[in-house]
Amino acid sequence: MAKRVAIVGTGQTFHKSHRPDVNGQELINEAVQRALADANLKMKDINAILIGNMDHFEGINYVDCWSVDGSGGVMKPVIKITTGGTTGASLAIGGYHMVASGMFEKVLIIGWEKNSESDTTGAITTAFDPIWDRQVFAGAISGLAAEAQGYMARFGACDRDAARVSVRDRKHATNNPHAQLRKEVTLEEVLASPMLADPIHLLDVCPRTDGACAVIMANEDVAGKICSVPDWIWATAARHSYTYLGDGDWGRLTSMEKCAKEIWKKTGIKEPRKEIDVIEMYQPYSFAGLIWIEDMGIVGHGEAPQYIWDGNTDMGGELPVNPSGGVIACNPIGATGLIRCAEAAMQVMGKADARQVPDVNFAVSTGFGGCMWTDMLLHGKRKPN
């Protein structure tokens, strides 16, 4: 029989734009040590390690093999999962299935990136098909600009609505000692910041970060012994479904829609807006904060801007989004999706300190990849049925 699985510990580095004092695996080691300490476990208690990053950001082949000194992987099963921007979430999903299958009792999941070590845009451009797309595509931002334009044209939103999302997340980040950017910004500052790709301004998008995150998952036989309030994984979903740029349905994130529908159906969630208490969304730019909560089924299409202006997604609101400050405040890409998962876990476990949302029963964490992919996890305080 499959096992139920919970997160029993998390750890992160204090993410910065540059970490010259450590190499990649020393960075990994910091997050791993913190996760072990959080779970009160030793390396010998870990049965397998899953690790991921985006290869071309660090230029190291077979990272799972290279990083064993830092990850604790010597003489353990170590496996690498990488799916671009969704890597961190795909790792969390991988850890879940590895434990649920019964093959491992406790796994350590590591996502990391040292974006400072390379030309991020140069590396991202190599994601795109070399024959058809690569020569005209200008990095992640172009796809996002196309999406934003599509949404604005269909639903009448404007860049001011998106800027409100940036303001929210940057304010939330002031409560998060791990976030890279911890200064608030105003609406005017966002709209006045340099235009990157119309309608996206500099302060609408994520920074480049060096950081690592580690999450420990355990099965139901031991989770309750390791920590008093484990974070149970109720369901996972992923859609990685397009290959050429012209295939996307601009203005709607269909992969998010499909993941959400699958998860709500599987877990019996009928009214996500009421039943979900907090969302940590991989939101690489502000417009996504409008579009993607609609596709998640929180509010109807075109309704997000008003929902957000009314303060519903702020701390203290009906459904806080990104209490950690999210991706706009911090983006070590291979870690980012896992940080969302760790932050959602901390919310359920009551370990989120100054950014804690009260009485969390269900939390959602998502991952996003620059090719309009979505990964999603539902976290819960109660054990799943």
Place this chain on the structure above:
Amino acid sequence: MDKAAIIGVGMTKIEANKERDTFADMAWEAVNKALADAGMTIDDIDNVITTSSDFWDGRTISCMAVADASGAADKNTSCVEGDGTYGAFYGYARALSGSYKTTLVTGHSKGSQCVSSLITNSAFDPIYERGLGMDMVTACAMQANAYMDRTGLKPEDMAPVSIKNHGNALKNPLAQLPMKLTLDDVMKSEMIADPLRKLDCSPVSDGCCAVIIAHESVAAKFKQQPVWIKGLSFCTDHFFFGDRDLARSNSLVEAAKNAYGMAGIKDPKKEIDVVELYDAFTYQELLWLEEMGLAEYGKAAGLLKAGHFNMDGPLPVNPSGGLLAGHPVIAAGLYRIAEVVLQLRGDAGAHQVKKAKTGLAHGVNGLCGQSHCVWILDKER
């Protein structure tokens, strides 16, 4: 724990240069072959795991290139970066995790599209080692020297692996390099890095393999007799060569021990009928056999010479021709699994071995066999 089985396999021919096929074309071919083999349609597949390498493909997010062709468009999917045996391990876990019943696993690469020396040089530590300019071949030469020094073997003792495997490939229509070789042929081929000559080394090839793994509750529903996954395990050793004993492979000993334990195998030499292992270089077949417990340390070469590992011998090793006869990196381990499946089903055609109830498939990740994945497959549940 619940059980799972492999219910379909599909392999493209392994070639030096598939100039008419993109990654997606190869995936399309392998996936459709696997579905046909299983008697399934893509709708019978619950989730998809692809295996690829951003470095080998020259693409960040290399999985993107094959997702649609692998039928992943509206399914749950993920990607493992590493040898195909590791991707299949994750696929197995997903068939048992309660969320899915059938997992399609693919693995691909096109060696013809890249410069392998530079790709494998990138596996070395950027700060301490990369600038010294080693690659997989010169690294494995270093391991071969350590192994020969420890065991007293000579290059002539390793060459017969090449003769056997290229010879076996004569009976495998999918192999790239079927060749009838003599000891002289091997010993006179170009020295690449002492002691490894050209015929001691596998090529770097193009190919894609797909396998379908099913939970026991549905495994018998389709066309084939299921081939049961009785044991599987993987383990990773130290990274720096200087931290390891290159003449041995601790991580393979561990992975094999765990796989045998899970499968209930007490005496592998007697209980394993056929082996498909990761013979990227001739010395590796010998060293891996020994560390898997299928020969005593230093003694595999003698057994090889006596015909013990021939197709008609007591323990056939690499009846397909192995990697020496065609090596699409990443897909390599999946081909080993697929070949063992065919053997156990009696479907290996001209390279079928006589007794095949229990088989071992093996894959490697990293430099000089730093990480190993061992699978034990069986006709019986």
Place this chain on the structure above:
Amino acid sequence: MADVFKGVEPIIYNSKISVPYSWWAGDTASRFFISLRDDRKIIAPRCGTCKKVFMPPRKTCPECFTENTEWIDVSSEGTVVSYSVARRPLEAIPADKKIPVIWGLIKLDGADTALLHYLGDVKPEEVRIGMRVKAVFADSRTGTIRDISHFKPVK
């Protein structure tokens, strides 16, 4: 391939992954390289718990999983644990090295793990596992692993 492709010439698109890298060596490796560059001295960190001395240096002990806080001098002499000789000009080999290129794994006296580097001033046929070698420092040193030029046999 299907008949529809008959006579279609395969087109090839050539490119490179052109992503420049600047790897942070980190404080641990930096300390080691600075000692090579400025003092021509090889130093190594030691685990406070198991007392293992690491070459090349690293910040944490993989077995004890604690930080290595002690640094000691290790000898510039050691024993060859294994070696490799390139006879073909493989693409990864730096432009300034001429075939045959010899690499060695050298266990320096005082270190518990072996360092990967070049063997020089020696013919490939003369290299033996177990032979004693000594570091030769480069005249021009910039704080990289090639501040050591190679290891040569000790007579």
